[in-house]
Amino acid sequence: MERDAVDFPVSVVLPAAGSGERTGLSTPKQFCTFLNRPLISFTIETFERIPWIERIVVVVAKDSYDPMLHIIQQFHHAKVKVVEGGTTRHRSIFSGLQAFSESSNGPVLPRPKVVIIHDAVRPFVDEEFLLKITLAAKEHGASGAIRPLVSTVIATTSEGFLDHSLERTKYRASEMPQGFLYEVIYQAYQRCSEFDFEFGTECLHLALQYSGINAKLIEGPPTLWKVTYKRDLAAAESIIKESLSLSACLISGAMAETVELSSRLQRNLESHHMTTGVNLFETEEMLKVFVETKHALLYPVVIVWVHVCMSDSAIDEELNAVMELSMKVKQENILLYGVQIIFSKVPELWERSVTRLTEITESLIRDRNPVLIGQMLRV
Ligand SMILES: Nc1ccn([C@@H]2O[C@H](COP(=O)(O)OP(=O)(O)OP(=O)(O)O)[C@@H](O)[C@H]2O)c(=O)n1
Numbered sequence: 001m002e003r004d005a006v007d008f009p010v011s012v013v014l015p016a017a018g019s020g021e022r023t024g025l026s027t028p029k030q031f032c033t034f035l036n037r038p039l040i041s042f043t044i045e046t047f048e049r050i051p052w053i054e055r056i057v058v059v060v061a062k063d064s065y066d067p068m069l070h071i072i073q074q075f076h077h078a079k080v081k082v083v084e085g086g087t088t089r090h091r092s093i094f095s096g097l098q099a100f101s102e103s104s105n106g107p108v109l110p111r112p113k114v115v116i117i118h119d120a121v122r123p124f125v126d127e128e129f130l131l132k133i134t135l136a137a138k139e140h141g142a143s144g145a146i147r148p149l150v151s152t153v154i155a156t157t158s159e160g161f162l163d164h165s166l167e168r169t170k171y172r173a174s175e176m177p178q179g180f181l182y183e184v185i186y187q188a189y190q191r192c193s194e195f196d197f198e199f200g201t202e203c204l205h206l207a208l209q210y211s212g213i214n215a216k217l218i219e220g221p222p223t224l225w226k227v228t229y230k231r232d233l234a235a236a237e238s239i240i241k242e243s244l245s246l247s248a249c250l251i252s253g254a255m256a257e258t259v260e261l262s263s264r265l266q267r268n269l270e271s272h273h274m275t276t277g278v279n280l281f282e283t284e285e286m287l288k289v290f291v292e293t294k295h296a297l298l299y300p301v302v303i304v305w306v307h308v309c310m311s312d313s314a315i316d317e318e319l320n321a322v323m324e325l326s327m328k329v330k331q332e333n334i335l336l337y338g339v340q341i342i343f344s345k346v347p348e349l350w351e352r353s354v355t356r357l358t359e360i361t362e363s364l365i366r367d368r369n370p371v372l373i374g375q376m377l378r379v
């Protein structure tokens with residue numbers, strides 16, 4: 001499916017005004033941070049990178065309005081408008097939709113043909129799936145992601161006994177994203193009853209009930225799951241760290257052994273399932289590429305700069321320069337660590353050092369410990 005097919009305006013509403021009661025934490029889950037970045041910023045960035053998405057309306061609670069503006073500034077989000085939400089998810093979504101029709105806060109945004117609604121707490125949605133949802137919404141008026149049910153749904157009596165159970169194969173879990181012709185969903189919310197505003201949980205239902213549109217349902221990937229409980233925050237963090245972060249290693253030092261070391265380190269990391277680029281690049285040259293291509297905007301890039309030296313001498317000027325550099329590039333979301341490895345002509349000693357170097361590199365990439373940025377570790 002080609003992105004060129006989106007030859008009409010598309011914008012997004014991200015409801016993010018909830019309090020995240022079910023996590024049991026005092027910070028609403030959308031503002032919990034991973035790798036020094038709030039969850040909401042990861043979700044925004046996912047949409048912002050897609051060229052055919054014009055605007056992103058983020059709906060937050062009154063108290064989060066200023067902190068949200070700060071996040072936008074800090075992470076350079078360029079397509080976002082922030083509006084205040086309501087006491088229920090449906091009220092918040094309606095506030096977001098109103099930003100395209102009426103406004104008490106700055107100019108009205110240009111009305112999109114299709115609007116995507118997506119929970120701010122579902123950070124792992126990809127462009128291909130958003131494209132499917134968008135094109136289906138344009139064709140059918142409404143569309144939504146579904147997933148197979150994990151457990152069977154049963155109805156209970158008021159006394160707490162089984163009333164009846166539903167045939168699982170006939171039912172699906174409704175997930176996000178959902179897409180709508182803007183006019184369809186805006187009209188549905190304008191007509192929505194107080195009961196639905198208060199207790200409703202399903203936008204597709206509103207499109208059917210109040211605009212007469214049967215949504216096209218599309219099975220989505222398992223990664224669409226919603227961060228709901230505390231354990232989901234841990235799972236999100238681990239996905240971000242292990243599969244989505246870019247990482248790279250640089251090897252420097254004026255010796256023939258560096259070439260051999262670089263391919264050995266690459267092999268070792270791969271055998272530990274780490275997708276890592278190991279290069280003999282110039283440090284500054286590589287950092288420049290990462291900064292210019294904005295590679296590190298969404299997920300931090302870890303660079304482990306390995307310096308091979310002949311003796312256990314004091315850290316020289318070059319090393320200090322790299323450490324200074326690490327402080328500068330930290331603002332660009334690039335985490336630069338240094339490791340000094342002392343070359344040994346004794347094969348067993350060298351072997352031991354290479355193993356240790358692999359372990360340290362792996363841990364730096366995986367843990368991204370902020371305290372170790374700008375430090376020089378020694379093997
Ligand atoms: N008044 C509300 C309630 C919820 N949401 C948003 O709707 C999405 C999905 O809702 P849910 O997972 O239920 O979030 P919370 O309401 O925050 O969680 P909880 O029910 O555990 O309190 C979240 O991005 C949440 O911020 C919203 O914008 N306005």
Ligand SMILES: O=C(CO)[C@H](O)[C@H](O)COP(=O)(O)O
Nearest residue numbers: 089119174175176201202203
């Ligand atoms: O899945 C959804 C849409 O169908 C929503 O994400 C869901 O309704 C969110 O609300 P809650 O978890 O508060 O019920």
